[in-house]
Structure formats: C-alpha cells, structure tokens
Amino acid sequence: MTRTASCPCGALKAHCEGEPVGVSVCHCLECQKRTGSAFGAQARFREEQVTVEGASHQWSRTGDEGTSATFEFCPTCGMTVMWRNDAMPGFIAVTVGAFADPGFPPPKRVVYETRAHPWVEVHGIEERWD
Ligand SMILES: [Zn+2]
Numbered sequence: 001m002t003r004t005a006s007c008p009c010g011a012l013k014a015h016c017e018g019e020p021v022g023v024s025v026c027h028c029l030e031c032q033k034r035t036g037s038a039f040g041a042q043a044r045f046r047e048e049q050v051t052v053e054g055a056s057h058q059w060s061r062t063g064d065e066g067t068s069a070t071f072e073f074c075p076t077c078g079m080t081v082m083w084r085n086d087a088m089p090g091f092i093a094v095t096v097g098a099f100a101d102p103g104f105p106p107p108k109r110v111v112y113e114t115r116a117h118p119w120v121e122v123h124g125i126e127e128r129w130d
C-alpha cells in the first residue's frame with residue numbers, strides 16, 4: 001500500500017510505500033515551535049520506501065544531543081513534510097499530519113514527555129524516551 005503525505009497546498013508530496021518502521025510523538029519545545037502545535041507526530045520510513053515529489057526548501061537544526069536534523073518544507077505554504085536526522089542514516093521521518101488520515105498507524109513511542117503540555121495524553125504508548 002502507498003500512502004501520500006502532502007503539504008496543504010499540494011506542491012510537496014512524499015509517497016510512502018508499505019508500513020512505517022515506527023510512529024512517534026515528540027513533545028520537545030523544538031517540535032512545538034516547528035509544528036505550531038503542542039507536539040510533533042512523525043512516521044519513520046526507510047529512504048527506499050519514500051518517493052518525494054515537488055521542490056522543497058531545507059533547514060537544519062542541531063539538537064540537544066549534538067545531532068542535526070534537516071527539515072524539508074514546502075517553499076510555497078511552508079509546511080514541513082519530512083526530515084532526516086543524521087543520527088539515523090537511511091531513514092526519513094514524515095509528519096503524520098501531512099497524511100491527513102485519522103486511520104494512520106498510531107504512535108507507539110513518545111519522546112520528551114517531560115516537556116508535554118499537561119493536557120496532552122497519548123494512548124497506546126509502548127516506549128518512552130526522554
Ligand atoms: Zn505547500
């Protein structure tokens with residue numbers, strides 16, 4: 001099965017083949033800033049599962065652990081559709097919201113729960129990273 005993630009204007013798309021390797025939610029402040037929401041949700045795929053369509057702009061950020069993430073966002077509407085982390089070569093993280101599919105596989109891992117807004121509760125978590 002192929003699922004397609006896209007920005008709201010549709011200019012940047014990621015066609016993702018098969019199931020994600022993992023789905024996670026991150027409560028870190030950087031994800032809050034990046035998404036404009038209270039947390040980020042992303043699905044990790046192997047590079048070979050993902051076909052990108054359309055042009056993107058890129059921005060890199062170095063995180064707390066010294067690793068760097070490169071975000072790819074739509075030059076027209078600005079939404080981040082995907083990113084790569086240099087600590088996880090060969091994988092690409094696609095933002096769950098970009099699939100606009102409430103039936104998308106749910107997150108099993110939560111990251112930076114210590115920075116979660118107190119009203120946020122994510123069900124079905126099996127793995128917690130801080
Ligand atoms: Zn767009």
Ligand SMILES: [Zn+2]
Pocket residue numbers: 026027028029030031032040112
């Ligand atoms: Zn984060």
